[in-house]
Amino acid sequence: MAENVYDAIVVGSGISGGWAAKGLTEKGLKTIMLERGRNIEHVKDYVNATKEPWEYAHRGGRTQQMIADYPVLKRDYALSENNLDFWVNEKESPYTETKRFDWYRGYHVGGRSLMWGRQSYRLSDLDFDANAKDGVAVDWPIRYKDLEKWYGHVERFAGISGSKEGIAHLPDGDFMPPMDLNCVEKDVAARLKSHYKGNRHMIIGRVANITSPIHSRTNCQYRNKCRLGCPFGGYFSTQSSTLPAALATGNLTVRPHSIVTKVIYDKDTKKAKGVEVLDAETNQTYEYFAKVVFLNASTLNTTWILMNSATDVWEGGLGSSSGELGHNLMDHHFRVGASGIAEGYEDKYYYGRRPNGIYIPRFRNMNGEKRGYIRGFGYQGRASRDGWSREIAEMNIGADFKDALTEPGDWALGITGFGETLPYHDNKVTLDKEKKDKWGLPVLAIDCEIKENEKKMRKDMMEDAREMLEIAGLKDVKAHDSEYAMGMGIHEMGTARMGRDPKTSVLNEWNQVWDAKNVYVTDGACMTSAACQNPSLTYMALTARAVDHVVSEMKKMNV
Amino acid sequence: MMNRREAMSAVAWLLGGTIVGADLLVACTPNRQQVNVEDLFKQEQVLMLDEIADTILPETNTPSAKAAEVGPFMAVMVKDCYTPAEQRVFTEGLGKLEEACEEKYGKSFLKCDAKQRKELLTSLDQEQKAYMHTKKAEEPSHYFRMMKELTLLGFFTSEVGATQALRHVAVPGRYDGSMPYKKGDRAWATS
Numbered sequence: 229m230a231e232n233v234y235d236a237i238v239v240g241s242g243i244s245g246g247w248a249a250k251g252l253t254e255k256g257l258k259t260i261m262l263e264r265g266r267n268i269e270h271v272k273d274y275v276n277a278t279k280e281p282w283e284y285a286h287r288g289g290r291t292q293q294m295i296a297d298y299p300v301l302k303r304d305y306a307l308s309e310n311n312l313d314f315w316v317n318e319k320e321s322p323y324t325e326t327k328r329f330d331w332y333r334g335y336h337v338g339g340r341s342l343m344w345g346r347q348s349y350r351l352s353d354l355d356f357d358a359n360a361k362d363g364v365a366v367d368w369p370i371r372y373k374d375l376e377k378w379y380g381h382v383e384r385f386a387g388i389s390g391s392k393e394g395i396a397h398l399p400d401g402d403f404m405p406p407m408d409l410n411c412v413e414k415d416v417a418a419r420l421k422s423h424y425k426g427n428r429h430m431i432i433g434r435v436a437n438i439t440s441p442i443h444s445r446t447n448c449q450y451r452n453k454c455r456l457g458c459p460f461g462g463y464f465s466t467q468s469s470t471l472p473a474a475l476a477t478g479n480l481t482v483r484p485h486s487i488v489t490k491v492i493y494d495k496d497t498k499k500a501k502g503v504e505v506l507d508a509e510t511n512q513t514y515e516y517f518a519k520v521v522f523l524n525a526s527t528l529n530t531t532w533i534l535m536n537s538a539t540d541v542w543e544g545g546l547g548s549s550s551g552e553l554g555h556n557l558m559d560h561h562f563r564v565g566a567s568g569i570a571e572g573y574e575d576k577y578y579y580g581r582r583p584n585g586i587y588i589p590r591f592r593n594m595n596g597e598k599r600g601y602i603r604g605f606g607y608q609g610r611a612s613r614d615g616w617s618r619e620i621a622e623m624n625i626g627a628d629f630k631d632a633l634t635e636p637g638d639w640a641l642g643i644t645g646f647g648e649t650l651p652y653h654d655n656k657v658t659l660d661k662e663k664k665d666k667w668g669l670p671v672l673a674i675d676c677e678i679k680e681n682e683k684k685m686r687k688d689m690m691e692d693a694r695e696m697l698e699i700a701g702l703k704d705v706k707a708h709d710s711e712y713a714m715g716m717g718i719h720e721m722g723t724a725r726m727g728r729d730p731k732t733s734v735l736n737e738w739n740q741v742w743d744a745k746n747v748y749v750t751d752g753a754c755m756t757s758a759a760c761q762n763p764s765l766t767y768m769a770l771t772a773r774a775v776d777h778v779v780s781e782m783k784k785m786n787v
Numbered sequence: 788m789m790n791r792r793e794a795m796s797a798v799a800w801l802l803g804g805t806i807v808g809a810d811l812l813v814a815c816t817p818n819r820q821q822v823n824v825e826d827l828f829k830q831e832q833v834l835m836l837d838e839i840a841d842t843i844l845p846e847t848n849t850p851s852a853k854a855a856e857v858g859p860f861m862a863v864m865v866k867d868c869y870t871p872a873e874q875r876v877f878t879e880g881l882g883k884l885e886e887a888c889e890e891k892y893g894k895s896f897l898k899c900d901a902k903q904r905k906e907l908l909t910s911l912d913q914e915q916k917a918y919m920h921t922k923k924a925e926e927p928s929h930y931f932r933m934m935k936e937l938t939l940l941g942f943f944t945s946e947v948g949a950t951q952a953l954r955h956v957a958v959p960g961r962y963d964g965s966m967p968y969k970k971g972d973r974a975w976a977t978s
Contacts, residue, residue: 278957280957281944281949282944286864287941291868408962450962574968575967576965576966577966578965579959579962579963581978612978615943615978617943625844634974635970637974
């Protein structure tokens with residue numbers, strides 16, 4: 229029994245779980261990190277990280293067998309031969325789509341920190357004020373000033389490269405030197421700046437790829453193979469960054485193959501005592517006990533654990549007293565934008581494969597503007613020269629065709645909007661007790677959709693993209709709105725939101741579950757609104773802040 | 788997630804639109820099972836695929852498709868990555884190509900000389916382009932489009948294609964967004 233007692237339990241080992249483990253162990257707490265999947269050891273287990281395309285039978289393609297085995301993953305880019313082992317086994321871990329929801333999961337040590345897109349932006353009070361101003365959902369219980377120093381704290385350690393721009397609603401951070409815009413991006417950025425009189429910006433992406441060495445990590449080598457795991461430690465992941473720091477304290481135990489099935493709630497103390505674990509390999513059940521529990525299992529799995537922790541006190545699950553647990557699921561809607569050809573740069577090319585692009589911060593519904601919808605969107609994109617896969621309309625086959633394809637084609641610049649999704653109460657997850665996973669556990673049923681506000685926003689996302697590219701002088705500009713289904717953004721947020729009132733929120737301003745104050749939720753589940761920026765940096769900052777809080781509460785004997 | 792947007796746009800741009808059976812262009816895991824293509828293609832047909840590929844991408848001042856073993860690659864891709872319906876279009880297409888060849892030159896494709904082969908495949912390429920412009924989304928691609936796509940993919944992602952016809956640096960180490968370029972300089976193999 230004694231060996232199952234720790235100071236702190238962290239459930240999950242992805243971006244936020246890694247930060248929780250680092251913070252707690254550095255504060256001297258004996259901590260166990262419980263990860264439902266297998267271990268992936270830094271460098272050693274990045275089995276494809278140095279392979280070249282020709283070393284694979286299908287050159288990065290997808291076989292019919294893979295398509296059959298991964299009915300969700302196949303819906304987007306993610307299914308390919310290169311990192312199949314980083315994605316969840318869908319047969320073992322099904323879920324119910326009451327409405328279509330694309331859920332891309334990584335069940336292993338490091339979670340999706342290994343495959344993430346690495347774009348890292350701060351939120352601002354434009355975002356934290358939004359719900360209160362619009363009368364939507366509930367107010368965030370925090371403001372930018374509460375998070376500001378924690379953003380800096382996580383940026384300095386994670387290593388975020390970016391440029392300082394002085395844009396009020398996209399606050400500058402503690403950045404490493406930025407990556408470079410290429411020649412086309414630079415000129416397009418200058419034209420937009422001049423046309424919109426400094427009210428629209430095209431900047432280099434702020435990305436968790438390091439541009440100078442930090443700790444034992446080598447700076448980004450511009451291979452653009454991040455999603456295979458980086459043997460240089462060039463980008464932030466649990467393995468490259470937070471896990472080594474946590475292990476170095478001597479206070480961390482990592483237990484893979486540990487499915488946390490519930491938080492054990494003590495109704496006398498109104499606190500959690502620990503968690504119950506199902507060993508994924510042996511099917512044995514274990515209990516682990518601690519003074520504090522951090523849930524960082526990823527948005528929907530954190531909520532699943534809370535829901536599955538029902539007791540006679542909390543029939544709807546731990547944290548269900550407000551009736552909001554499982555509700556207000558959000559994502560970022562995207563796959564709408566434009567692209568065009570840049571002429572006059574035929575004597576320019578680039579060297580290196582930059583794992584980053586450009587960012588156009590939000591510009592709609594600001595400074596008094598009122599569109600026919602609320603909130604806004606940003607764009608990501610890049611300029612590059614077409615490669616061998618381009619169509620050459622006037623050529624067919626043979627030597628000339630081949631030689632033409634061995635040279636780069638036109639410069640093209642494309643941008644894709646990422647829009648804020650509102651927190652709707654009826655966008656929700658519930659437990660589907662009819663369907664069971666490989667371990668006999670009930671699965672989640674997901675019932676959500678984008679609504680009128682997002683659909684109206686998408687029209688602007690397309691037309692603004694077209695207009696900006698035309699104004700920037702691009703030719704043959706084509707706008708598109710491709711199919712989007714919720715989940716595709718892989719930015720699941722909400723379902724256990726923070727708030728000011730236990731009657732309308734699941735968590736308080738310190739990410740503590742109102743109904744059990746020694747349980748902290750600091751992954752995407754805590755989000756009260758979605759903003760339109762990539763959210764992971766905010767999870768990191770919220771986690772670091774919550775760790776600081778729990779330690780001070782422990783000193784005061786409040787937790 | 789930036790990488791995936793790029794992967795998607797690369798797919799969308801592959802020959803300007805549809806890509807048959809696969810989402811390509813990036814690296815992959817090792818082949819999980821021994822590939823056995825005999826039940827789909829006779830050895831002679833694989834030879835023929837090799838010659839078709841070599842006609843599409845012949846030797847110039849860089850090696851040809853055959854040097855990159857594109858014929859056997861096509862057979863593997865059709866077997867593993869195509870749906871049964873696509874496989875049917877592809878294998879029947881080989882027969883159609885032979886028929887067209889017999890009709891035009893009175894002999895099989897493998898017996899034709901390089902000039903005849905090029906002439907035939909040029910007409911088939913014109914045929915597929917016209918077909919692809921008018922076909923409905925749910926209708927299958929033209930068989931010759933499949934062959935051409937697989938030839939390009941097989942060649943330009945092969946070691947020969949990527950390092951000799953194109954340029955490849957495994958570990959660039961830095962980024963220069965405004966590198967001088969002059970006509971004739973080769974494109975990068977991957978982006």
